[in-house]
Amino acid sequence: MKLLTKTTLYFVTVSLLVFFAGGAGLYKIMQNLVEHEVNADLYNRIHYLYDNISQLNSLENVAFIATEPIDIQKVKKPVSYTYRLKDTVLYNRNVKGYMPYRQLSTIVKSGNNYYRIRIYKSLITSNYLIEKIALIITLMLILFLTLAYFLNRHIFGKVWADFFNTLHIMQSFSLSSPHKEIFQPSEIIEFNQLNRVLTEMTDKIINDYETVKEFTGNLSHEVQTPLAVIKNKTELLFQESLNEKQYELAGSIYSATNRLSGIVRSLGLIARIDKNQFADKTTIDMEALIIRQLENFEALMTSRNIIPETHFNETPKVVMDKDLAETFINNLIKNAVRHNIENGFIRIWLSEKELVIENSGTDPKIPTEELFEQFSRASDKGFMGIGLAIVKKIIKHYHMKINYDYQDNVHRITVGF
Known part of the structure; x- marks a missing residue:
């Protein structure tokens, strides 16, 4: 996952969590405020009724002067006089359906009679207001996240430009053509510190590499x-x-x-x-080269009763140094012969895009990628030597690909041209 994607993901996740938490809290506050206003209006209306009871001949007449629904029922003398608030629904003839209301009920005395009064307040307007505010907040969040996303990308590109420049330089760094890397100065202190550390590290790597290379060259000569x-x-x-x-x-x-x-x-x-001293390039006849190298190992294969099989489909156009090509194929076949078993086999497939060499053999006991290291130890054969390490060097030198697999007592090396 890229750095920008990671930071954007964190930003969006935190923003959504904050929005949902804040939105839920804001919705609850608005709901409480609206409920408080509705309750206050209901209490004001019930008090208004109390104030006007003396002017009415009968409490039942109150229903005819109310602007909101009122339900009045005559009851027996109650034990206590309490107010009760709750949400309910009433059938509305205009919309032909049930609508939400807030209900306040209590019992009052008029003359010698007791009445239960239920007064109602429509919640349609209040709910509509809450829904609209929630919609506005949601749209504002979407707008905020969209603007923040593009702003974040713009700021990210400017702030991290020096880092990506350093990363690009390090990706192009290669010991095959070592040179002192020059990093651009940055306005950010941490990036300058990173560049300084990388400069010191690459200089040390180059010096160590040159020392080892010189030592190896002198050793092989002396x-x-x-x-x-x-x-x-x-x-x-x-x-x-x-x-x-x-x-x-x-x-x-x-x-x-x-x-x-x-x-x-x-x-x-x-x-x-x-040292890149193999600059000569020629088109190699891989089929003829493989046949010639197999002939060189014919006596050894015969002594161990190893049967070679070749399958040549198409001859690839491989351009490389002739001596390196000889060493390349020789080491691959020598590896297949040396680490084979009695009465074993060697199978070779050659096509336009790849070379595949299979041979019977025992479990190497180590990860196959380690077999390309110099003097790696595998199975009971002891050291693998340096042959496959040279093969890996040649593969890397000509930008080819190689893969080593082992399964069911079969070693398989695949070279992609």
Whole structure:
């Protein structure tokens, strides 16, 4: 949810709560005021009747001089004389229906007789007035919320303009082309503080990144020579007369040296990708490249009885560096072979928009997105190495998409071109 939407939602919610609470309170106050006025009018009328009883021959004649309905009934002597107020309805011949009235009833003495008098006051005008006022308040609320909404958007745009400018700059920040970000000064102190913190943070990130990149480049370059020496010396040992234990140790050294040499080359490749040193671009024949890489792993797949299947629908037009394309496909297929099982399978689908590689295998035991991290550990295979990390770097370099899924003992990597 966007910031403007969130603040507007809070504003509207609070405004509606205040309106309904205030409206209900105002309606109750108006209702009480109207009821008080109606009651006062009824009491005035009953007192007026008391004052004029002596001038009338009979109390029944009062009904003929009243402007509002009056009901008079002769009753026995009551125990007490009390006033009773209540709301009721009376039938109106003009509208042919029942209308709301306020009723005041009491018992009075006229001569030697007692009479129950009920006088009424129409509530139609009062209710109409309350309804009109409620309608006016509702219309004013709608107008207020509408004006407040557009005013809020206008103020929001002006107040938060510097923040969104900073956000846009940070969204465009990339370590693949690092440069010092320049934030526009703001009239708001907090935004200036934010810009200062972000400037310090990005400068530190760039410096750390450059240091690590330089270290990786130097490491991959400087370590190659001693590794080559170790490898050559180990090969010379194989030519000597070694016992079984010595031969096993020499083999371990040779294997570890080859692995370390491969890691160093991979780190150097990542450093070169980060430095954008693969500027050459050519249209890659992905179908031919996949077939060629499968042939390179044919002996290993045969030894483990892994059956490859290929389904080529359409050849995509992928433009990238030739060497990176070789590394990209090689690492994907090597991953599918290395982390497969005996008597397993590899299935490859190639279409115009995507490349899908499936292989049988065990549960990696970690979230699949972590498999693209360098030297991630998965299942019983130990470290996954750096192959998929290089694949992720190449994917990011060429703005492609990749997804790794695992379900029912099947690993599935999908690359979107």
